[in-house]
Amino acid sequence: MRKRKKRTRLLLAVGFMLPAYAFILFGFLIPGAWNIVLSFQEWDGFNEKKFVLFQNYVKAFHDSLFLRSISNSVIIAVVTMIGAVILGLLLAMMLYRLRKREGALYRLIIFMPAMIPVSIIGLLFTFIYNSDMGLLNQLLRLIGLTGLTNAWLENSATVLPCVIAVGIWRLLGMPMMLCFVSLQAVPPTLLEAGRIDGASYRQQMIHILLPLIRPTIALSMVFVLLNAFKTYDLVYVLTKGGPANASMTVPIYMQKTAFTYSKFSYSSTMGVLTAIIIIVIVLLTQRIMKGETYEF
Amino acid sequence: MNFKKLNHTNLVCRGVALLSVLITLYPIVFVGLTSLKATSEFYNNIWGIPREFKWSNYYSAWVTSRIGRYFKASVIVVGISVVAVLIFSALAGYALSRLKVRYVSAAAIGIIVITQLMPLESVIMPLYLIMSRLRLLNGYVTLILPYIGWGMPLTILIYKNYFDTIPQELMEAARIDGCSELQCFCRIAVPVMKPATATNAIFNFVGLWGELLWASVSTATSQFGTLPVGIISFKQQFSTDWGPMSAAICIVILPLILIFSFLQKYFVQGLSNGALKG
Numbered sequence: 265m266r267k268r269k270k271r272t273r274l275l276l277a278v279g280f281m282l283p284a285y286a287f288i289l290f291g292f293l294i295p296g297a298w299n300i301v302l303s304f305q306e307w308d309g310f311n312e313k314k315f316v317l318f319q320n321y322v323k324a325f326h327d328s329l330f331l332r333s334i335s336n337s338v339i340i341a342v343v344t345m346i347g348a349v350i351l352g353l354l355l356a357m358m359l360y361r362l363r364k365r366e367g368a369l370y371r372l373i374i375f376m377p378a379m380i381p382v383s384i385i386g387l388l389f390t391f392i393y394n395s396d397m398g399l400l401n402q403l404l405r406l407i408g409l410t411g412l413t414n415a416w417l418e419n420s421a422t423v424l425p426c427v428i429a430v431g432i433w434r435l436l437g438m439p440m441m442l443c444f445v446s447l448q449a450v451p452p453t454l455l456e457a458g459r460i461d462g463a464s465y466r467q468q469m470i471h472i473l474l475p476l477i478r479p480t481i482a483l484s485m486v487f488v489l490l491n492a493f494k495t496y497d498l499v500y501v502l503t504k505g506g507p508a509n510a511s512m513t514v515p516i517y518m519q520k521t522a523f524t525y526s527k528f529s530y531s532s533t534m535g536v537l538t539a540i541i542i543i544v545i546v547l548l549t550q551r552i553m554k555g556e557t558y559e560f
Numbered sequence: 561m562n563f564k565k566l567n568h569t570n571l572v573c574r575g576v577a578l579l580s581v582l583i584t585l586y587p588i589v590f591v592g593l594t595s596l597k598a599t600s601e602f603y604n605n606i607w608g609i610p611r612e613f614k615w616s617n618y619y620s621a622w623v624t625s626r627i628g629r630y631f632k633a634s635v636i637v638v639g640i641s642v643v644a645v646l647i648f649s650a651l652a653g654y655a656l657s658r659l660k661v662r663y664v665s666a667a668a669i670g671i672i673v674i675t676q677l678m679p680l681e682s683v684i685m686p687l688y689l690i691m692s693r694l695r696l697l698n699g700y701v702t703l704i705l706p707y708i709g710w711g712m713p714l715t716i717l718i719y720k721n722y723f724d725t726i727p728q729e730l731m732e733a734a735r736i737d738g739c740s741e742l743q744c745f746c747r748i749a750v751p752v753m754k755p756a757t758a759t760n761a762i763f764n765f766v767g768l769w770g771e772l773l774w775a776s777v778s779t780a781t782s783q784f785g786t787l788p789v790g791i792i793s794f795k796q797q798f799s800t801d802w803g804p805m806s807a808a809i810c811i812v813i814l815p816l817i818l819i820f821s822f823l824q825k826y827f828v829q830g831l832s833n834g835a836l837k838g
Binding site for chain 1: 569570572573574576577578580581583584585587588590591594602603606607644648649651652654655656659661664665668671672674675676677678679680681682683684685686687688689690705706707708709710712713716741745762766769770771772773777780788791792795802805806809812813816817820824
């Protein structure tokens with residue numbers, strides 16, 4: 265009797281999950297697995313596939329454009345993450361001080377960019393960075409700093425910082441929101457205690473709140489990191505990887521390799537390497553942020 | 561108590577907050593204003609509000625640059641995908657939370673974790689090859705099938721976490737009254753999970769409404785395309801026409817802002833629930 269019940273439960277569970285996992289299988293797992301297999305093969309889309317073991321991987325490590333794209337990807341993601349999390353955390357702490365209604369409105373607005381499509385954000389910022397009519401240059405001219413005007417996206421020295429700035433603008437709201445929510449969960453009595461002991465607001469923040477919300481900070485770091493690695497839309501719209509590959513990132517290089525040059529297997533090799541690097545960086549971040557968690 | 565100092569801190573906090581709000585809003589407001597300016601006016605009056613509202617920018621974006629057609633395609637693709645994701649992942653999330661079956665549940669959660677760490681970019685190309693082999697590269701299905709799959713993991717997770725917070729007794733009672741598992745799901749779980757559904761609906765809508773990579777790769781050879789694809793091709797053709805260009809951008813953003821402002825309560829709730837507990 266009991267066994268039968270268990271069995272019907274198993275069947276039910278599988279039945280409930282089947283449609284969802286069929287789609288996951290189709291959208292993630294099969295292409296992902298095929299990607300790994302392809303990365304060990306030599307294939308241009310027409311001829312026979314043949315296994316070449318690690319040849320593609322060796323090639324990737326000697327491909328200066330790939331190395332450059334991966335370092336660009338990592339730089340963009342890590343710097344965006346650091347900037348967005350630090351600024352988001354600071355903002356959360358400042359908004360924590362404001363009255364409820366007022367703070368809620370600000371939080372909502374600051375969070376807004378996170379839900380605008382990245383491609384659209386890219387377009388918004390082409391208006392800002394445009395070299396003759398762009399807002400940034402107009403503003404600089406307006407305040408008399410004509411010397412600082414720049415062809416922001418056409419200059420290989422400024423292109424990466426520009427992309428990173430957009431990333432921070434876009435993602436800032438996430439760590440802000442997450443940190444704010446967990447700040448609110450801290451019982452005010454703890455701060456009260458600090459205040460009675462004569463701690464200033466800054467001291468209360470650093471010594472009381474910061475350690476308490478550390479897990480949330482770690483989480484928002486991972487959150488932002490995973491988002492900041494998705495550079496395709498943004499970089500594609502802003503620069504397409506230019507000028508002269510100065511802002512080339514892996515997703516763009518990969519799609520170009522596959523769909524422009526039909527080097528499908530090499531493209532998938534880059535995909536596997538990128539996945540590994542992302543996972544390593546995420547694990548490292550979690551490792552660095554690991555520490556005592558406090559119950560309250 | 562040091563009253564003066566406290567006020568000072570508050571002032572700084574408010575100042576910084578207002579500055580961030582300004583920086584966040586300005587690009588969006590700018591596009592809104594530009595979308596109503598004639599191109600000639602734009603060059604003389606970049607910063608100000610338009611002297612004369614030029615609604616024809618919207619007309620020309622919608623009709624002449626065929627943003628309307630892309631809009632329709634986007635509504636169909638995103639609409640069907642979001643509904644499908646919600647239905648299937650609600651079922652799966654319910655099963656994961658309520659019908660705990662040892663190995664199956666563990667494996668199912670494991671799969672979700674794996675998909676979260678997989679960069680979507682590395683799935684695009686094999687998927688394209690699969691779809692072209694299945695001859696599915698010609699229309700709505702091309703986009704809808706993968707979109708459903710991609711939305712699934714996070715949505716399942718949020719549903720699961722949500723069901724976990726619903727007291728077991730609620731379901732037990734229904735079960736004792738003779739409800740089958742499916743009846744339990746439809747009669748008890750579905751009405752209770754409204755907040756989670758709102759969150760998931762927004763998450764998926766926002767994610768898919770602007771999806772560019774797969775949409776541009778898979779529709780490269782066809783006439784058909786979604787809004788982001790349409791806008792990018794618009795930009796390549798008329799990049800100096802800032803007025804209609806901004807109008808097109810506004811057409812994309814507007815539905816998002818509307819949805820977000822109506823349902824923002826759930827959005828924030830869901831973000832913190834899904835992310836913090838997940």
